[in-house]
Amino acid sequence: MSAAYIIEAEVITPDFRRRSEGGLTERDPLGVEGVRVDYCRGEEVFGEEESAECVYRVLSGVVRTYKILADGRRQISEFYLAGEVFGLETADQHVLCAEAVTDTQVFAMRRKSLTALAATDCAAARKLWGVTLHDLRRSQEHMLLLGRKSAHERLVWFLMDMAMRLPADREVTLPMSRQDIADYLGLTIETVSRTMTQLQEDGLIELHGCRHVALRDRVALELITAA
Amino acid sequence: MSAAYIIEAEVITPDFRRRSEGGLTERDPLGVEGVRVDYCRGEEVFGEEESAECVYRVLSGVVRTYKILADGRRQISEFYLAGEVFGLETADQHVLCAEAVTDTQVFAMRRKSLTALAATDCAAARKLWGVTLHDLRRSQEHMLLLGRKSAHERLVWFLMDMAMRLPADREVTLPMSRQDIADYLGLTIETVSRTMTQLQEDGLIELHGCRHVALRDRVALELITAA
DNA sequence: CGTCTCATTGACACCCTTCAAACGAAGTGG
DNA sequence: CCACTTCGTTTGAAGGGTGTCAATGAGACG
Numbered sequence A, B: 001m002s003a004a005y006i007i008e009a010e011v012i013t014p015d016f017r018r019r020s021e022g023g024l025t026e027r028d029p030l031g032v033e034g035v036r037v038d039y040c041r042g043e044e045v046f047g048e049e050e051s052a053e054c055v056y057r058v059l060s061g062v063v064r065t066y067k068i069l070a071d072g073r074r075q076i077s078e079f080y081l082a083g084e085v086f087g088l089e090t091a092d093q094h095v096l097c098a099e100a101v102t103d104t105q106v107f108a109m110r111r112k113s114l115t116a117l118a119a120t121d122c123a124a125a126r127k128l129w130g131v132t133l134h135d136l137r138r139s140q141e142h143m144l145l146l147g148r149k150s151a152h153e154r155l156v157w158f159l160m161d162m163a164m165r166l167p168a169d170r171e172v173t174l175p176m177s178r179q180d181i182a183d184y185l186g187l188t189i190e191t192v193s194r195t196m197t198q199l200q201e202d203g204l205i206e207l208h209g210c211r212h213v214a215l216r217d218r219v220a221l222e223l224i225t226a227a
Numbered sequence C: 001c002g003t004c005t006c007a008t009t010g011a012c013a014c015c016c017t018t019c020a021a022a023c024g025a026a027g028t029g030g
Numbered sequence D: 001c002c003a004c005t006t007c008g009t010t011t012g013a014a015g016g017g018t019g020t021c022a023a024t025g026a027g028a029c030g
Helices: A002-010 A111-120 A122-148 A151-165 A178-185 A189-201 A218-226 B002-010 B111-120 B122-148 B151-165 B178-185 B189-201 B218-226
Strands: A033-039 A044-046 A054-060 A063-068 A074-080 A097-100 A104-110 A205-207 A212-215 B033-039 B044-046 B054-060 B063-068 B074-080 B097-100 B104-110 B205-207 B212-215
Touching (some): A054 A111, A074 B122, A111 A122, A111 B122, A122 B074, A122 B111, A151 A178, A151 A218, A178 A189, B054 B111, B063 B178, B111 B122, B189 B205
Antiparallel strands (some): A054 A104, A063 A074, A063 A097, B033 B104, B044 B097, B054 B104, B063 B097, B205 B212
């Protein structure tokens, strides 16, 4: 109880001021304490060039990180799903923006606590580094996708990836809009939409409303991604 | 001297067998020992899915890391210039290939030595993590480029980046071929060539042979990248 | 039921790719 | 020194995939 107040007093950020009502201080698997914070759909978690006070783990919902150009062109670098860590992909200052894709609850940890822990606990340091490595490996695959794959290949890869990462029984429920998908895959919203319909016409997927996708022919889909 | 033999005996990799004649064991700024190894133009440093025995620092020359699809489409994720570290961008197994772009000398360190050092020396661990973070930040910018920028913007960004990173007096000497540039920027060789000529016709750059580029109008060039 | 937001569909344009040929520089052998 | 080859680059013409612009359709919500 007192620890909660200490943290609250130390960290003067909107995150911690906005912490969930009644939320007590807890410990993250990474090994440091923090608090739960809620964000509603579209709300910003942190902005570009903002000093990086906190590191976050998604508890529920989805977060997108992105870069944006002066004229509005946006590239989403990653979607973070429940259980995943973000905000670590930078040094002292954020070079990305982060926003809640859906209503989201995150676990906010103070960066200082993490680096302090890493300074003494090698296993923790290794874990932290592993998070960054994971992001890097995914971004390398993402570069291949953005630089060299067709719209069909991009979308199929995306759907397969989501099916793997989201709790999917018979169909995937996409948490993000077509615009988000487009900005993630380096396409336009129209191309995403058209490609989605075409995949349906080809019998590869089945759409039940625009957010619900059933992967109808996994073999054919995997052939496209492997190509 | 004896340390050199120990390392040579421990590490059974082509890298260490191929070490430069007469090269003694030295210590890298990262804090571990290793040996110099030479690669000639086009030679592979490591392949995809090869176990990651070593981490490298470029001493002279240039190295490219890339991913390649079954049908030959290639995406270069990064060029590593003199002084830069590569091979760390992965966990235990490489997910990229690395090749020498020019005749290249690298400093090869055993991954085990690095992780062992990181386990005791926090500053070293922090440095290692910093290398990965640097790669991640660059790959995020690269994603924005690949996903959202035009051929002109891509090439201008590339030239500015090279001018900044390479020792450039009045003109930049590009160490890589048009094909490499194309595969780095997610374009075709023809588009790179055409865009290059157009930039010259517009008076933004000046070509003296295809490898030598003078940035004629820095202000205009920076306007394009900032757009 | 009306409004709002988002998704889909259509027509058209354009940037980049593809295919092909010419050009140029570097190296080799006569 | 000069043909000749080879490899990489440049240039041209044509086509296609994706973007742009615009209109229609479909849910969600009050």
